[in-house]
Amino acid sequence: MQVAYHWLKEYLDFSYTPAELAEKMTMAGLEVEGIEYLGEGINEIVIGEIVKIEEHQDADKLVICQVKIDDESELLQIVTGAPNVVEGERVPIAKVGTTLPGGMKIKKAKLRGVNSFGMMCSTDELGLSEERAHGIMLLGKEAPVGRKLTEYLGLDEYVLKLDLTPNYARCLGMLGVAREIKSLYTGGKVNYPEVNLEEDKNEAAVDEQAAIEIKADDLCPRYTGRLIKNIKVGPSPKWMQQRLRAAGIRPINNIVDITNYVLMEYNQPLHAFDYDKLNESKIIVRRAVAGEKIVTLDEKTRELTEEMLVIADAKEPVAVAGVMGGANSEVTDDTVNIFLESAYFNPVSIRKTARQLGLPSEASHRFERGVDIGMLKEASDRACQLMVKYADGELVPGIIDEYPGKQAKMVIKLDPARVNELLGLDLSTNKIAEMLASLDFEINKSGNLLEVAVPTFRGDVTQSADLVEEVARVYGYNNIPTTRPISKQLGSKNKKQKFEDLVHFLMRSAGLDQVITYSLQDKKIYQGLKLSQGHRLLEHVELKNPLSAAFGIMRTSLLPGIIDVLASNARRQIENMHVFEMGKIFFANQGQRPTEINMLSGGTFGAGEDLWQTDAPNFFFLKGALEMLFTRLQIPDVQFKAITDEPYFHPGRAAKIVYKGQYLGQIGELLPAIIDDKDLQSGTTVFELNLDKVRKFAPEVNYKYEKLPHFPAVSRDLAVVIKNNIPVADIFALIEDVAGELLKELQIFDIYQGDQIRSGFKSVAFKLKFQSPTKTLEDKEVNKVFKKIISQLSEKFSAEVRGN
Amino acid sequence: MDLLKTLENIEKDAEQELTELDELKELEELRVKYLGKKGEIQQVFNKMGKIEPEQRPVVGKSANILKQKIENLINENQQRLEKAKEKKRLVAEKIDVTLPGNKPKLGRAHPLKVIIDEITEIFTGMGFSIAEGPEVESEYYNFAALNIPEHHPARDLQDTLYLDDHYLLRTHTSPVQIHTMEEQDPPIRIIAPGKVYRSDELDASHSPIFHQIEGLVVDKDITFSDLKGTIKLIVEALFGENRKIRFRPSYFPFTEPSAEVDVSCIVCGGEGCSLCSRSGWLEIMGSGMVHPNVLRMSGYDPDIYSGFAFGVGWDRLALLKYGIDDIRVLYENDRRFLHQF
Numbered sequence A: 001m002q003v004a005y006h007w008l009k010e011y012l013d014f015s016y017t018p019a020e021l022a023e024k025m026t027m028a029g030l031e032v033e034g035i036e037y038l039g040e041g042i043n044e045i046v047i048g049e050i051v052k053i054e055e056h057q058d059a060d061k062l063v064i065c066q067v068k069i070d071d072e073s074e075l076l077q078i079v080t081g082a083p084n085v086v087e088g089e090r091v092p093i094a095k096v097g098t099t100l101p102g103g104m105k106i107k108k109a110k111l112r113g114v115n116s117f118g119m120m121c122s123t124d125e126l127g128l129s130e131e132r133a134h135g136i137m138l139l140g141k142e143a144p145v146g147r148k149l150t151e152y153l154g155l156d157e158y159v160l161k162l163d164l165t166p167n168y169a170r171c172l173g174m175l176g177v178a179r180e181i182k183s184l185y186t187g188g189k190v191n192y193p194e195v196n197l198e199e200d201k202n203e204a205a206v207d208e209q210a211a212i213e214i215k216a217d218d219l220c221p222r223y224t225g226r227l228i229k230n231i232k233v234g235p236s237p238k239w240m241q242q243r244l245r246a247a248g249i250r251p252i253n254n255i256v257d258i259t260n261y262v263l264m265e266y267n268q269p270l271h272a273f274d275y276d277k278l279n280e281s282k283i284i285v286r287r288a289v290a291g292e293k294i295v296t297l298d299e300k301t302r303e304l305t306e307e308m309l310v311i312a313d314a315k316e317p318v319a320v321a322g323v324m325g326g327a328n329s330e331v332t333d334d335t336v337n338i339f340l341e342s343a344y345f346n347p348v349s350i351r352k353t354a355r356q357l358g359l360p361s362e363a364s365h366r367f368e369r370g371v372d373i374g375m376l377k378e379a380s381d382r383a384c385q386l387m388v389k390y391a392d393g394e395l396v397p398g399i400i401d402e403y404p405g406k407q408a409k410m411v412i413k414l415d416p417a418r419v420n421e422l423l424g425l426d427l428s429t430n431k432i433a434e435m436l437a438s439l440d441f442e443i444n445k446s447g448n449l450l451e452v453a454v455p456t457f458r459g460d461v462t463q464s465a466d467l468v469e470e471v472a473r474v475y476g477y478n479n480i481p482t483t484r485p486i487s488k489q490l491g492s493k494n495k496k497q498k499f500e501d502l503v504h505f506l507m508r509s510a511g512l513d514q515v516i517t518y519s520l521q522d523k524k525i526y527q528g529l530k531l532s533q534g535h536r537l538l539e540h541v542e543l544k545n546p547l548s549a550a551f552g553i554m555r556t557s558l559l560p561g562i563i564d565v566l567a568s569n570a571r572r573q574i575e576n577m578h579v580f581e582m583g584k585i586f587f588a589n590q591g592q593r594p595t596e597i598n599m600l601s602g603g604t605f606g607a608g609e610d611l612w613q614t615d616a617p618n619f620f621f622l623k624g625a626l627e628m629l630f631t632r633l634q635i636p637d638v639q640f641k642a643i644t645d646e647p648y649f650h651p652g653r654a655a656k657i658v659y660k661g662q663y664l665g666q667i668g669e670l671l672p673a674i675i676d677d678k679d680l681q682s683g684t685t686v687f688e689l690n691l692d693k694v695r696k697f698a699p700e701v702n703y704k705y706e707k708l709p710h711f712p713a714v715s716r717d718l719a720v721v722i723k724n725n726i727p728v729a730d731i732f733a734l735i736e737d738v739a740g741e742l743l744k745e746l747q748i749f750d751i752y753q754g755d756q757i758r759s760g761f762k763s764v765a766f767k768l769k770f771q772s773p774t775k776t777l778e779d780k781e782v783n784k785v786f787k788k789i790i791s792q793l794s795e796k797f798s799a800e801v802r803g804n
Numbered sequence B: 001m002d003l004l005k006t007l008e009n010i011e012k013d014a015e016q017e018l019t020e021l022d023e024l025k026e027l028e029e030l031r032v033k034y035l036g037k038k039g040e041i042q043q044v045f046n047k048m049g050k051i052e053p054e055q056r057p058v059v060g061k062s063a064n065i066l067k068q069k070i071e072n073l074i075n076e077n078q079q080r081l082e083k084a085k086e087k088k089r090l091v092a093e094k095i096d097v098t099l100p101g102n103k104p105k106l107g108r109a110h111p112l113k114v115i116i117d118e119i120t121e122i123f124t125g126m127g128f129s130i131a132e133g134p135e136v137e138s139e140y141y142n143f144a145a146l147n148i149p150e151h152h153p154a155r156d157l158q159d160t161l162y163l164d165d166h167y168l169l170r171t172h173t174s175p176v177q178i179h180t181m182e183e184q185d186p187p188i189r190i191i192a193p194g195k196v197y198r199s200d201e202l203d204a205s206h207s208p209i210f211h212q213i214e215g216l217v218v219d220k221d222i223t224f225s226d227l228k229g230t231i232k233l234i235v236e237a238l239f240g241e242n243r244k245i246r247f248r249p250s251y252f253p254f255t256e257p258s259a260e261v262d263v264s265c266i267v268c269g270g271e272g273c274s275l276c277s278r279s280g281w282l283e284i285m286g287s288g289m290v291h292p293n294v295l296r297m298s299g300y301d302p303d304i305y306s307g308f309a310f311g312v313g314w315d316r317l318a319l320l321k322y323g324i325d326d327i328r329v330l331y332e333n334d335r336r337f338l339h340q341f
């Protein structure tokens, strides 16, 4: 909706500047997105008359014009190369000192020896057309010399661009806007257009010449028709065209322009039929028959459904009600007689039909939001008045007004005490009544309650809460005091949220930065993971109406996002990066609600220390972070078991993460081929954990004090040579098992493969710390345990003790 | 033989030698030289038999005094030398304190997390809990239960991404209001942060995936002025107490009255600039009193209970608070960006 400032002033007395008006409207709930001055940059242009044209002695293409710009001043001499100048024409003149919209400042100039004191302008130079114009803008011989061009063209106008929410349907017309400002700010009266209809007494009454039958009064509670004869189709008056342009509507001809003008005034869409094309001069408002077809004004054949409302004549549909007219009843240059429709259609029906046919329009936009059923006749009258005046029409006496859906005004019972309770105010009943009355509600007192009758233009008001908002609006939102609700509860996070915060904290403590990536992804991103057919990550939920393929599916893993983050940073010469993300992944669930799983995922490249000299610093950096995580979450004994079958992991450098036999997640170095594809740093490693599962195993963090040992500890080192393929974790498990409770600490401090060890074997060195809570351990006790460990290692793993 | 003279010479020599001493190990040699079993003092005692008996007590006393004195001197100088030695060591151990420290490599929280932690703290302090809901929603929770009927123009306010005929990606965090009211009895005080989805093309100010924070308070006697007070507090906490706030009528199907909340522009302070489209104000959240239809549908009697709700663009808060001019930066996760927070 665009509101032209001066046009609005015609309906209401106010003294606000355009900016003040915009502020008032915004604060009333009619949000003004912007103000445009139509004459921007051309306010200094005046209309001049070309009095005399002479040839330029030294230039074929130039002529010397003498231009009159008012009665007093001397003629201006202007040299131009424009081909279309004619003596007597009136043209826009930029005098010396004027700046054109393009930024050009007009100066006194000498063209091939002849002085020129200004410029005659073309439409594009004035910013009035986008394309380059051939020649000067000719204004015609009636244009008033000396007047400002903006005034003459109706461009001395400010247009307020409104972004109206659906509840402000009443403000989709100028009169509605005027009424709103009257009610909230100025008081006084809205000046409705004066309509005095001159009916042609020689004509038979309209109901003798046409008939309206409503067969679907649920979808059309009121339909009015009038007949205007002998109209002459031609251009509409200039002022009307200017106003329509200001409202953002392109002028077409007087009939169309008048219906659009009344649309903009009254917020009532009108439709003009060619009366002579209506079979049997009949209008039937009915549901379409399934499969029925109509060719609409845009010359497209539309197939209709039984849900759609049509306007038909005795034979066939002539319009899709409230959406678009039919070609068969279209008003053309040859049209003589007009049947004018002014009706109310059910908003839901219009909305469905407009959507199904893909035909949104100014009319359907308004019908969808509800027009004022009480104003149909007034709007029709106004249009008839204008058609008589500007299309030379002869108005057939009377109006056909079928109103089967007529209802008494809705009355809402309002408890003033509740109004005050809800707003935090203390207004008297009278004050509330007065406020609502200013908005044209009719008020009756009934005991402690107010009975509020809702005017027909307030379709948005259906219950007392709506009236509470009206009271608040009149009182002013910003005048309502500020208080805070008293809390009887203690606020806090729940266990899940605290758990997630802890995980977050631990990940950051481990040196990982939090990232947030898109949860909608491109399907193609999963191809990059070299997944085999049927891989679980391909069980995507696809969007039905995606914006683009880039956001076409819901992620089934956080890993593609993590890999992208690492890759884009690596490309920016970032040398090391450690990241994690917490977020949901989604799996299709056979048409049921997709499964949402909370995941923790992360990745790293450029981790420094190569702990075990295995050229896998990233793997052990991430693994260490996860081990720390599990320790702090008090989930002991989480196992990392080698896997070789995840297509995107290096088959020798990947593990699944298992607790009590349950899969929690996985960690692995990316497959070198993926690292190459993505320009990642070699060794880039990622992990993922099912956070919902991890949480299930994490006890509520609870600390218990364990008495500190009083007795000294005994340390022993143990180096064994074992086969390369024996996981260190197995040795750990055996030592712990054999050593029992006396073993307080078990660490691995060296792994060696090389000259002194035969190939296929490795030397692993452990530090064992024994301690008893009850006594000082004697060497022989420790030795006994130590010997047992060695013999078991040798038995189970053929381990040889080194250097013993 | 003048032993007293000898003692005088010993005293003079000892004083000189000890004070001139600069190495701790030489101190031991001097101790032996003067006080040892064959030391000079002892030699005086050894010669006592050869002098006049009446002089013996005098010499003996003097020799003892001198012995004591030398012992003291030795101790004093020992301390002096030890101090000097320690000092020398400390000087030698001097480090360049301007060399950089060994910084622990702590990870950073994403700016959205920084903001939500701040907000959560404020709200839990006011007795709020944190609620959550699914990102995939049904029509009912995303629309119908929020008083947005199927064929209402209000559906146009948000472009919805659908999965199929039943499920869609929530377009706002408001469905959490409904879940909470269904699961809980009043009083209710929650905030619900989360991801939301719209069919918006990605550009500097739009993202198809972004974040919102929902707020809901339902109890007896909750007023519009409570809504204003609560929002004022959070805005001041986030943007400072000098921020001006205004409430203006707006429309959300699930609140009535509805209010849009603006704060005075953080760049120009109200003068008008490009950030605020010259208006001097920045729109930061939608709010309102919970619509009676919504209360009713969730099983609450709107004549007894009332409530307010609000919804904030979480990303937008971060953009405004940190002066980020492009929402896409939040999701690019450039390390240099992340390390600014």
Ligand SMILES: [Zn+2]
Pocket: B265, B266, B267, B268, B269, B270, B271, B272, B273, B274, B275, B276, B277, B278, B280, B281
């Ligand atoms: Zn600003």
